[in-house]
Amino acid sequence: MLLPLFPTTPARGRRPGSVPLLLLQELARSPRQDTPDILQSRKSRIVVATESWSNSMTTTEPIESHAVHSQRMLDHAAEMIEQGDRLQASEKIWGAAAHRVKQIAAERNWPNTSHTDGWSIIQYLRRQTGNRRIVDLFGSANDAHQNFYEDRMLLDGLTDKLEGTRELLALLDDAHRTLPSDLPMPDDRHYRNRHA
Numbered sequence: 001m002l003l004p005l006f007p008t009t010p011a012r013g014r015r016p017g018s019v020p021l022l023l024l025q026e027l028a029r030s031p032r033q034d035t036p037d038i039l040q041s042r043k044s045r046i047v048v049a050t051e052s053w054s055n056s057m058t059t060t061e062p063i064e065s066h067a068v069h070s071q072r073m074l075d076h077a078a079e080m081i082e083q084g085d086r087l088q089a090s091e092k093i094w095g096a097a098a099h100r101v102k103q104i105a106a107e108r109n110w111p112n113t114s115h116t117d118g119w120s121i122i123q124y125l126r127r128q129t130g131n132r133r134i135v136d137l138f139g140s141a142n143d144a145h146q147n148f149y150e151d152r153m154l155l156d157g158l159t160d161k162l163e164g165t166r167e168l169l170a171l172l173d174d175a176h177r178t179l180p181s182d183l184p185m186p187d188d189r190h191y192r193n194r195h196a
Helices: 021-028 036-055 066-083 086-108 115-129 133-150 155-178 189-195
Strands: none
Touching: 066 086, 066 155, 086 115, 086 133, 086 155, 115 133, 115 155, 133 155
8 A cells, every 4th residue: 555645734843945865765665666657657656746845845935024024124123133143134124124115015016136226226216206315315325235154243333224224114115105106118228337
């Protein structure tokens, strides 16, 4: 009797996304006593199970929304500053800003798969709103990102970056809320050519 490759209830101690134990047992079973038909059936089951397991490991959508990530990172940055962890505070400040831009891009169906796309969106929103502060504050969050690698910024400087990022998120939310929903996708070739 062949057992199913995936149990209907998770095996005790099995982590989500781990290779199912029965799949491993099926792979380890000796094929010596199998007829060609049984062997082909086993191969097919292994391929299907492996593809199913592999596909369950990733998703095209984030597990949580970018807005949730952005707020959580902002909160974590404040905690890291209180604990004196400059590196983690730096990266959380950047992450809060980057995820808010990703949220806007996702909701407006704009591409945002690179650092350059994020900057293009920021430049575009600055032009649409006329508010230069958006670019300055995003640059400040980017400085915090750089500090993650350099560790040269004091806690007071990171506190300023955190407050600037809070202001940036409010400006981005306001721009996203007030600009027309059918605003075309940013096409900032000038920025891309200068910074590619």
